Amino acid sequence: MISLKDVTKTFGKIKAIEDATFSVDKGEFVFLTGPSGAGKTTILKLILRDYLPDKGKIFFEGKDIVRLPDKYIPSLRQQIGVVFQDFKVLPERTVRENVEVALAVKGTPLSEWKKRVGDVLNLVGLIERSSLFPSQLSGGELQRVSLARALVINPKMILADEPTGNLDWDTADELMDLFEKISKEGKTVIMATHHRGIVDKLKKREIKIDNGKITGDSESPKRKAKAKEKPVEKKAEEEKTKVKAEVEEVKEKKE
């Protein structure tokens, strides 16, 4: 789904990301972890084409987005839902209106709004708070509004930058249940986080970054199994060798 190849991004003398290479499959759930300033947000922004790298390629569904002409950037972003630490909800709009904004930006026909907004608000458990304003909501609820807004455009992937950064443990835990649910439904999730408790609890793939460099990648169990599978040709070759050896053995015995 997304793949970085030797990506470097500098800001003046600062190497925010250096020679980063990794790929994430469709439906995978990946944590990006590392100390403050490691480069986690920079990676998310590179995927969103908020930043262009100095060097390297970034493939989204097989297309190098580094070379994507500017006029196609909005359509790239329509395929990616984004959730931030500070929620980024519009204070003067109700919960429902905050979610509708995403549909307006996407140009979804008005006739579809009611059902789609209703569906995502139900999913995140906020349907009864649809007409409230952000100032009337708790932190966890605000984050669920931003998740609903990210999901309503039916993105292929969700990028989350410290989504639990402003939440207490129980609220963070509840939010992560929602992320797991979304991931199980087939959406790819890439989440930058400092929250060790959550990373340890969810046992997903973890890509570690330090000082702009990828220092570790605990592949997901699914990926590991896939990597272990032998390619078909190799299996066939091994089978042939085995049969050959058996034939030789029979021959030897006869002689």
Ligand SMILES: Nc1ncnc2c1ncn2[C@@H]1O[C@H](COP(=O)(O)OP(=O)(O)OP(=O)(O)O)[C@@H](O)[C@H]1O
């Ligand atoms: N727009 C920018 N201009 C200049 N320097 C930047 C910019 N964005 C990021 N940097 C620098 O790049 C490095 C990586 O920053 P980044 O925000 O990606 O880190 P991070 O891992 O997300 O940190 P945190 O956990 O604190 O959010 C930092 O040294 C930062 O100062």
Ligand SMILES: [Mg+2]
């Ligand atoms: Mg960051």
